[in-house]
Amino acid sequence: MNVAIVGASGAVGQEFLRVLDEQNFPVDELRLFGSSRSAGKHVQWRDRDIVIEELQDNDAFKGVDIAFVSAGASVSKQYADTITRHGALMIDNSSAFRMDEDVPLVVPEVNGMDAFNTPRRIIANPNCTTIQMVVALNAIHKVSPIKRVHVATYQAASGAGASGMYELEQQMKQIANDEEPTVQKFVSQLAYNVIPHIDVFTDNGYTKEEMKMYNETKKIMHAPHLDVSATCVRVPVLRAHSEAVWAETEEPISLERARQAFEEEDGIVLMDRCEANGYPMPLHIANLDPVYVGRVRKDLSNPNGLSFWVVADQIKKGAALNAVQIAQFMLNHSK
Amino acid sequence: MNVAIVGASGAVGQEFLRVLDEQNFPVDELRLFGSSRSAGKHVQWRDRDIVIEELQDNDAFKGVDIAFVSAGASVSKQYADTITRHGALMIDNSSAFRMDEDVPLVVPEVNGMDAFNTPRRIIANPNCTTIQMVVALNAIHKVSPIKRVHVATYQAASGAGASGMYELEQQMKQIANDEEPTVQKFVSQLAYNVIPHIDVFTDNGYTKEEMKMYNETKKIMHAPHLDVSATCVRVPVLRAHSEAVWAETEEPISLERARQAFEEEDGIVLMDRCEANGYPMPLHIANLDPVYVGRVRKDLSNPNGLSFWVVADQIKKGAALNAVQIAQFMLNHSK
Numbered sequence: 001m002n003v004a005i006v007g008a009s010g011a012v013g014q015e016f017l018r019v020l021d022e023q024n025f026p027v028d029e030l031r032l033f034g035s036s037r038s039a040g041k042h043v044q045w046r047d048r049d050i051v052i053e054e055l056q057d058n059d060a061f062k063g064v065d066i067a068f069v070s071a072g073a074s075v076s077k078q079y080a081d082t083i084t085r086h087g088a089l090m091i092d093n094s095s096a097f098r099m100d101e102d103v104p105l106v107v108p109e110v111n112g113m114d115a116f117n118t119p120r121r122i123i124a125n126p127n128c129t130t131i132q133m134v135v136a137l138n139a140i141h142k143v144s145p146i147k148r149v150h151v152a153t154y155q156a157a158s159g160a161g162a163s164g165m166y167e168l169e170q171q172m173k174q175i176a177n178d179e180e181p182t183v184q185k186f187v188s189q190l191a192y193n194v195i196p197h198i199d200v201f202t203d204n205g206y207t208k209e210e211m212k213m214y215n216e217t218k219k220i221m222h223a224p225h226l227d228v229s230a231t232c233v234r235v236p237v238l239r240a241h242s243e244a245v246w247a248e249t250e251e252p253i254s255l256e257r258a259r260q261a262f263e264e265e266d267g268i269v270l271m272d273r274c275e276a277n278g279y280p281m282p283l284h285i286a287n288l289d290p291v292y293v294g295r296v297r298k299d300l301s302n303p304n305g306l307s308f309w310v311v312a313d314q315i316k317k318g319a320a321l322n323a324v325q326i327a328q329f330m331l332n333h334s335k
Numbered sequence: 336m337n338v339a340i341v342g343a344s345g346a347v348g349q350e351f352l353r354v355l356d357e358q359n360f361p362v363d364e365l366r367l368f369g370s371s372r373s374a375g376k377h378v379q380w381r382d383r384d385i386v387i388e389e390l391q392d393n394d395a396f397k398g399v400d401i402a403f404v405s406a407g408a409s410v411s412k413q414y415a416d417t418i419t420r421h422g423a424l425m426i427d428n429s430s431a432f433r434m435d436e437d438v439p440l441v442v443p444e445v446n447g448m449d450a451f452n453t454p455r456r457i458i459a460n461p462n463c464t465t466i467q468m469v470v471a472l473n474a475i476h477k478v479s480p481i482k483r484v485h486v487a488t489y490q491a492a493s494g495a496g497a498s499g500m501y502e503l504e505q506q507m508k509q510i511a512n513d514e515e516p517t518v519q520k521f522v523s524q525l526a527y528n529v530i531p532h533i534d535v536f537t538d539n540g541y542t543k544e545e546m547k548m549y550n551e552t553k554k555i556m557h558a559p560h561l562d563v564s565a566t567c568v569r570v571p572v573l574r575a576h577s578e579a580v581w582a583e584t585e586e587p588i589s590l591e592r593a594r595q596a597f598e599e600e601d602g603i604v605l606m607d608r609c610e611a612n613g614y615p616m617p618l619h620i621a622n623l624d625p626v627y628v629g630r631v632r633k634d635l636s637n638p639n640g641l642s643f644w645v646v647a648d649q650i651k652k653g654a655a656l657n658a659v660q661i662a663q664f665m666l667n668h669s670k
Contacts, residue, residue, distance in 0.1 A: 148636035148637060149636060150485045150581050150634075150636065152487030152566075152579035154489070154529045154568065154570070172507050172510060172511055172526075173511045175507060175511075176507055176508045176510075176511035176512070177511070187611035187612055188611075188612055188616055188618065188619075189618055191507075191571075192571065192572055192573050192617075192618055193572060193616055193617060193618035194489045194570055194572060194577055194616065194617060195616060196577070196579070196614055196616070196629070196630055196644050197611065197614065201609035201610065204632065204633070204635075205590070205609060205630070205631065205632040205633075206632055206635070214635055227635050227636035227637075228635065228636060229581060229632075229634045229635040229636040229637070229640070229642055231487075231579035231630065231642060231644065233489065233577075233579065235489070235529055235570055235571075236526075236527065236570075236571050236572075237527055237528060237529060237571075238527050242529055242531070242568075244487035244531070244566035244568065244579075246485050246564060255540070274536035274540060275536065276522035276523075276532065277522055277523055279531055279532060281523055281528055281529065281530060281531070282527075282528060282529060283523065283524055283527055283528035284523075294531070295531055295540070295566065296540065297539065297540040297541055297564075298539070298540075299485075299564045300539075300541070300549055300562050300563065300564040301483035301484060301485065301562035301563060301564045302483060302562075302564070305564070307564055307566060309531050309566065
């Protein structure tokens with residue numbers, strides 16, 4: 001396969017390079033694209049030396065089979081035609097096309113077959129918080145359909161890109177040195193704080209990040225009546241998002257059945273021991289591939305409810321890995 | 336009033352000294368008690384120099400009117416008789432007596448009158464996470480009874496005492512200096528992490544901290560059928576707990592009515608603007624008295640549901656301040 005990465009110098013772009021290597025993705029030619037600022041930089045990948053090309057409206061994508069795109073929604077919108085014009089499949093990490101009816105929104109474990117319906121040659125990668133949640137929800141949904149979900153998130157600084165992670169690290173150092181912490185990327189100091197505000201506010205008082213979880217979950221799970229109420233919170237963690245989830249199902253599900261469902265689900269590691277460190281935590285899950293589920297309990301306020309805790313690396317399964325898995329799924333299922 | 340503080344050198348004990356002063360509590364004599372390790376230390380309070388006495392089974396509490404006790408459940412159990420024997424009222428911050436039928440569990444804004452029913456001369460101060468939640472819930476409960484609650488917490492290091500706060504600060508410094516972080520107080524490194532495990536596990540998979548929210552809420556609110564399902568999580572914040580709450584009421588409540596209810600409620604500051612920093616955050620709420628409520632929204636998954644965000648200083652309203660407010664309530668209502 002001839003592969004392109006657009007946004008090659010960003011946090012997710014860098015992760016694409018690692019994931020393509022780790023997954024042994026069948027790469028013939030690898031092309032890297034970026035802004036005029038990144039263009040010309042050299043990147044080492046396997047034994048290759050690759051120069052980042054400037055993304056422009058030209059015929060550079062001729063011959064590219066798959067383009068993994070992670071350069072923000074406005075870049076995706078502006079260059080979608082450039083990228084797909086000569087037949088390349090664009091797997092887009094931004095929110096630009098996610099809710100478009102003629103663009104599939106895909107988490108391979110949940111709705112991999114949707115990836116084959118691409119009239120625009122575009123597949124959207126869901127938001128990081130949604131991906132890890134729907135992988136977990138899907139295990140339960142197969143036992144009894146889920147009617148509603150409450151979720152509170154604990155989102156890492158790197159969800160705002162490499163610069164978010166850098167700002168948190170800087171603040172930690174500044175505090176340790178009795179200096180005033182620099183606040184630029186986030187609306188408030190993140191070190192020693194939690195910020196219940198990710199992306200912009202919408203008219204109903206929810207943030208866009210929270211509404212992504214509401215809208216994207218319905219589309220991915222083909223469940224228009226599955227309603228998600230989310231509170232999305234930034235926490236001083238570098239990498240990996242955590243989520244406290246409550247799911248109400250049509251029929252009650254026993255704890256044993258729920259644990260079994262998680263255990264049997266592709267892409268999930270059940271880590272659920274009632275003892276110190278017997279549950280997933282972001283510090284230990286960073287850089288790992290699977291979605292980790294723990295703290296599985298009956299919802300004490302609802303006989304048809306379950307409560308559990310979901311942790312995953314949002315740059316891996318929440319972004320680059322999921323996009324590469326979409327491509328792998330298509331390769332495996334198109335023979 | 337002759338006042339005693341038991342556990343005077345702990346995080347909450349120190350806060351009692353500040354709160355009694357800030358609240359202009361009518362203190363005639365102030366006596367301080369501690370372990371043999373603390374005994375003999377001098378403490379400055381207002382213009383007084385007070386020596387910490389060793390807590391022993393003797394008649395030292397003769398003449399004391401109110402004893403604020405915060406030295407852990409086992410100390411409370413062991414010395415309850417010593418403290419109350421001569422008529423002192425014991426306001427106990429530990430979990431020792433909270434669920435005893437003949438001990439009231441009091442949050443003045445919610446059930447202040449319960450404080451007058453003290454056959455054992457003991458009043459229990461609820462758990463910090465419960466106090467700030469029930470103050471917020473009570474505002475809604477008066478509009479329409481609450482049937483169930485889901486809550487995910489973001490709890491500060493100081494909830495584990497001064498040593499918890501110290502450990503987090505140490506870890507921040509160690510990381511800034513490229514040293515290995517010391518882990519003693521918490522089960523795992525807290526800096527750059529979140530830990531979904533506070534207090535010990537119980538048989539149903541919930542932790543004791545989570546079950547306190549379940550049991551104590553029913554007792555304080557006189558609502559045996561109000562069920563709370565909680566996920567309690569430690570986050571790298573020094574002071575002030577945050578909570579993402581969903582409450583389902585018998586009748587639907589409009590957003591406007593909910594906001595009005597919070598605004599009118601004693602002890603609550605509504606801080607609910609859909610803009611950067613227009614909501615409470617623990618970094619800014621630390622050391623303040625009120626319970627702050629923000630992010631008020633309709634629950635998108637339930638027409639009878641509301642979602643909101645509650646932040647309070649858990650050493651103040653969550654511990655010392657609430658205990659002193661119990662005493663103030665009794666003084667104001669016994670004339």
